[in-house]
Amino acid sequence: xxxxxxxxxxxxxxxxxxxxxxxxxxxxxxxxxxxxxxxxxxxxxxxxxxxxxxxxxxxxxxxxxxxxxxxxxxxxxxxxxxxxxxxxxxxxxxxxxxxxxxxxxxxxxxxxxxxxxx
Numbered sequence: 450x451x452x453x454x455x456x457x458x459x460x461x462x463x464x465x466x467x468x469x470x471x472x473x474x475x476x477x478x479x480x481x482x483x484x485x486x487x488x489x490x491x492x493x494x495x496x497x498x499x500x501x502x503x504x505x506x507x508x509x510x511x512x513x514x515x516x517x518x519x520x521x522x523x524x525x526x527x528x529x530x531x532x533x534x535x536x537x538x539x540x541x542x543x544x545x546x547x548x549x550x551x552x553x554x555x556x557x558x559x560x561x562x563x564x565x566x567x
Contacts, residue, residue: 454482459519461510461540465530468495470503472510472536474519482517485510487532503532507539514545521546525553 487502
């Protein structure tokens with residue numbers, strides 16, 4: 450991860466599962482710059498899945514974003530974990546302009562097959 454990166458616009462990919470929340474900062478092409486999760490800011494075990502832990506990780510990422518000079522960002526949310534709303538609120542209240550919040554959670558379009566029916 451290069452330290453001399455300067456970005457004005459970026460994308461923030463949030464993967465919110467029930468056990469953890471991973472927040473990745475990428476450039477507009479999708480190349481990763483840095484990432485944070487509750488585990489990198491000191492939470493272990495079941496506490497990583499809480500909204501408070503996601504908020505602390507998002508605040509740590511905001512500090513990194515300000516070092517890189519990011520002024521506006523697009524949020525891409527994936528998953529159904531409890532850290533989704535905490536990350537959105539933290540990003541909107543951080544002084545970085547959130548231009549779009551996009552839900553990219555994969556949804557199956559086919560029926561699930563029922564196994565074992567005779």
